[in-house]
Amino acid sequence: MKIIQLSVFAENKPGHIVAPCRLLAAAGVNIRALCLADTQRFGILRIIVRDWRAAAKLLEEAGFLVKPTEVLAIEVPDRPGGLARVLEALEGTSINIEYMYAFPFGRGEKAVLIFRFNDPDAALEKLQSAGIGMLAREELWE
């Protein structure tokens, strides 16, 4: 399932990640998943929230640079081979992973993988035909 993730630009300096988080906290926005990509000088904070439009508006109004990005949320069993099976479904294609992150889900028996592919539509089709479970948007919030 395609979902929208928000990416926020942050300098790689003490205190630069807390500001957007504090803002979302004050507005009662819960962050379901988060990943921080960092370089020596800057980082990109990637977050998944329920109402991304409201969160993006909030962050932008506070002066943050925010980019909504389409990512795929994939549900896998939380056991050895869960991720490998997904990646195998894409072997031999030109589909490339730009980045990914994962978090445990439900009562510990499942995990959610968040993928950013260079070609999300092709990846979605390939994964679906391999019988990989996609997570519906609403399920993320159960």
Add this chain to the structure above:
Amino acid sequence: MPKVVESVFQPASALDYLPRPELERLQLHRLRAVVKRAWDQVPLFRSRMEGRGLVPEDIRSLGDVSALAFTVKADLRDTYPFGLFASPMQDIVRLHASSGTTGKPIVVAYTRADLEVWSSVMVRSFAACGLHHGDIVQNAYGYGLFTGGLGAHYGAESLGATVIPISGGNTDRQIMVMSDFKVTAVCCTPSYFLHLVDRASELGVDLRKLPVRAGVFGAEPWTEAMRRHIEEAAGIKAFDIYGLSEIIGPGVAIECERQDGLHIFEDHFYPEIVDPETGQNLPEGEEGELVLTTLSKQAMPLIRYRTRDITALVPGACACGRTLRRMRRIGRRSDDMLIVRGVNVFPSQIETVLLEFEGTLPHYQIILTREHGLDQMEIQVEVTAHMFSDTVGALESLQDKLAEAMERVLQIRVQIVLVEPRTLQRSEGKARRVVDRRLS
């Protein structure tokens, strides 16, 4: 101020179109008078002329001006606050002061007649930009000791325009006023107008749909690329106005509708171009430092003032019909020039690269440091929505490409650092482009 009414319906001045011989006669007459005044009233000028064995009567032609000594900014500091005044204090009706880069400001003075001259050159400036009676002018130059605010204010009033003395700052209110008051022209620094353009787009206000049609921008150097961007983004014609407090303030020179050089109001300001190193006069068309002599200033005449601005006089007549000579827009100042590892670097070169890359001019700052005796140059660039990518690779590649392009143009290694929006210091007036920490 009875003079104000008189000039209301005179959109352009005949003085802009004087036949050259007539203009030069007027210039010589005024030059001799101002040199005499300086000699009589200002000890510094007198002692410098005496040092060269000159008396005022030695000035017999316009060319003789080059026999006189230069005046430099340090002279204004050394005689702080009133040492170069040529009128008694009771005849001086206004003082302004410019922000010196260090220590004491420099102080400039105006008699009533000086203020009238100032207003008249501003009226001629606005007229050259196509403004007239009935225009609504938002004056976002800072009001106060800075000459920009009051200079543009009285000029626009004398033109017969409706003036909104909003001064600098409070950008959201500037945009509201521009829209609600049906403003047709804006005066401010080009960097502040860029900031207005950015903010308007954030607020969802399309400046192109507003009645505003002209911008009169000055007080700092800007590039042709920046002009194109402003004109495109705001749907206006952007005119370059030139001036400096020491000479009078804004209104020394102005672009006309041809936007091909700035006409100097030569009946009041006598221009020369000199080699900034040797001080030798350069032939017309060659680039060098602009030197100005005030021809009609009473309170504070300046003889051969070194402006530090680098330009060239444009040979030939302008298609607009004005006989006033033109100078090229100021791309740089001789003291803007940075020497980094022995290489001359101008902020305008950096702006050109950024504009070519992004199509818009992001806010940037140059940070100079010294490590192990070697100059390091870092350019901090505020990331814009257009630049921002969700992947680290794309941002790093942008950094690399910018650094490569900078190195090609500047011939030195440059570190590009992407920073968060609105984190670089900006004044509401002039942008602070360079932070030099090499000597601290």
